[in-house]
Amino acid sequence: xxxxxxxxxxxxxxxxxxxxxxxxxxxxxxxxxxxxxxxxxxxxxxxxxxxxxxxxxxxxxxxxxxxxxxxxxxxxxxxxxxxxxxxxxxxxxxxxxxxxxxxxxxxxxxxxxxxxxxxxxxxxxxxxxxxxxxxxxxxxxxxxxxxxxxxxxxxxxxxxxxxxxxxxxxxxxxxxxxxxxxxxxxxxxxxxxxxxxxxxxxxxxxxxxxxxxxxxxxxxxxxxxxxxxxxxxxxxxxxxxxxxxxxxxxxxxxxxxxxxxxxxxxxxxxxxxxxxxxxxxxxxxxxxxxxxxxxxxxxxxxxxxxxxxxxxxxxxxxxxxxxxx
Ligand code: ATP
Ligand code: MG
Numbered sequence: 001x002x003x004x005x006x007x008x009x010x011x012x013x014x015x016x017x018x019x020x021x022x023x024x025x026x027x028x029x030x031x032x033x034x035x036x037x038x039x040x041x042x043x044x045x046x047x048x049x050x051x052x053x054x055x056x057x058x059x060x061x062x063x064x065x066x067x068x069x070x071x072x073x074x075x076x077x078x079x080x081x082x083x084x085x086x087x088x089x090x091x092x093x094x095x096x097x098x099x100x101x102x103x104x105x106x107x108x109x110x111x112x113x114x115x116x117x118x119x120x121x122x123x124x125x126x127x128x129x130x131x132x133x134x135x136x137x138x139x140x141x142x143x144x145x146x147x148x149x150x151x152x153x154x155x156x157x158x159x160x161x162x163x164x165x166x167x168x169x170x171x172x173x174x175x176x177x178x179x180x181x182x183x184x185x186x187x188x189x190x191x192x193x194x195x196x197x198x199x200x201x202x203x204x205x206x207x208x209x210x211x212x213x214x215x216x217x218x219x220x221x222x223x224x225x226x227x228x229x230x231x232x233x234x235x236x237x238x239x240x241x242x243x244x245x246x247x248x249x250x251x252x253x254x255x256x257x258x259x260x261x262x263x264x265x266x267x268x269x270x271x272x273x274x275x276x277x278x279x280x281x282x283x284x285x286x287x288x289x290x291x292x293x294x295x296x297x298x299x300x301x302x303x304x305x306x307x308x309x310x311x312x313x314x315x316x317x318x319x320x321x322x323x324x325x
Contacts, residue, residue: 017068021075029079030296033289040273040286041293042266050259055219056278069281073113076288081117083292084154086300088122091152093298094209097291098157100166101216102254103244104226105277107158110216114288115156124149127158136179140164141200148209161200162213165193165261170253194264201270211270212294214287215258216277220251 007013024032042048087093099107115123126147135143141161149155168174169190186192201211227248230240247254266272273290277283305313 014068018071021068021071024075026079026082029075030292033076033079033292034296037273037286037289037293040275041290042262042272042274043268044266045263048259048263048266050217050255050262050274053217053274054276055217055222057276057282066281069285072285073281073288076285076292077114077117079292080114080288080295081119083295083300084118084122086302087154087295087298088119088152089302090300091303092208093300094149094151094153094155095291095294095298096149096155096157096204096209096211098160098162098211098213099216100159100162100213100258101277102218102223102251103247104223104230104239105216105218106280106283107216109280110214110284110287111156111158113284114291115154118154122152123154123156125156125158128160128163136177140178141196148204151208161197162261162265165190165197166254166257167247169257170250190260191264194261197261198265198267198270201265201267205269210294210298212290213265213270213272214290215262215272215274216283217274218277220248222278223248 007016040053087095099111101107111125115125124147128143131140131143144157144161147155147157168178175185175189204211227240227244230236262272262274273286275283275286275290
């Protein structure tokens with residue numbers, strides 16, 4: 001019996017995969033994105049351990065696989081753009097994407113690439129740094145609620161209220177400077193904050209804002225490599241600050257804080273995605289897929305036009321065509 005020979009030359013494998021990809025229709029892309037992103041989705045798991053999630057994923061095709069990653073991302077971005085158009089037209093739902101990560105994990109690049117096909121009118125990015133005096137005069141959600149996306153829009157938080165159980169938890173002195181009444185600084189403050197965050201997201205989801213949270217899971221080793229690049233490459237110097245090196249010393253405490261917050265705030269309606277971030281193109285594919293999965297769950301559609309409205313459009317068309325001058 002003649003057996004069919006399988007060509008294992010990476011170049012041929014890549015060509016074949018690309019051809020198969022190009023034949024995918026929109027539904028196919030969405031189905032693929034959902035399946036792919038699901039591997040990194042956490043929806044509430046008492047046993048959640050960060051160490052069970054990879055920071056790097058080996059690409060079996062190595063360098064030759066790069067065009068596949070690029071093609072997939074391009075498909076993802078196109079699909080996202082189409083979905084955003086419907087989100088905007090329908091004007092009912094909104095999507096809040098929260099990006100959290102250690103320094104140099106690639107938040108900025110991921111936001112830039114994944115949202116590259118999106119209509120800027122329907123999207124708004126807010127970066128949260130150390131709070132100002134005015135912000136410290138309010139509860140910590142105040143500055144976040146002011147920047148929530150309107151209906152029909154995608155809002156992106158580059159860092160968020162989750163810093164309140166990360167940097168504030170790791171550095172005692174930041175909590176002390178928050179001007180909270182002393183009586184309220186109790187042992188259960190972190191648990192209480194996590195409960196409030198879970199409730200806040202549940203409140204938002206009941207009001208039509210879906211919150212999807214993305215943790216870019218970079219390794220300490222890869223962070224070191226990227227910091228060294230920021231020091232060695234003049235064009236990247238501006239990205240490096242001594243504060244980054246300081247925070248790196250608290251890696252363990254940060255990881256423990258991330259593990260706990262993901263465990264306690266990942267829910268079915270507001271999942272966390274723990275994205276392997278050592279490989280940037282791979283991370284971007286996971287993120288694009290996660291956003292597609294979120295938008296797909298909203299069952300978006302263009303607003304329906306009634307037969308009376310269709311008839312009126314035809315009358316207006318006639319009027320326009322018969323216009324004199
Ligand atoms: P990049 O370094 O890529 O420009 P970034 O998000 O790290 O992006 P930075 O200005 O370096 O931006 O850092 C913002 C800093 O603000 C972070 O160290 C973060 O922990 C801190 N921060 C954010 N929210 C709070 C908060 N509520 N309290 C104290 N510090 C905060
Ligand atoms: Mg920084």
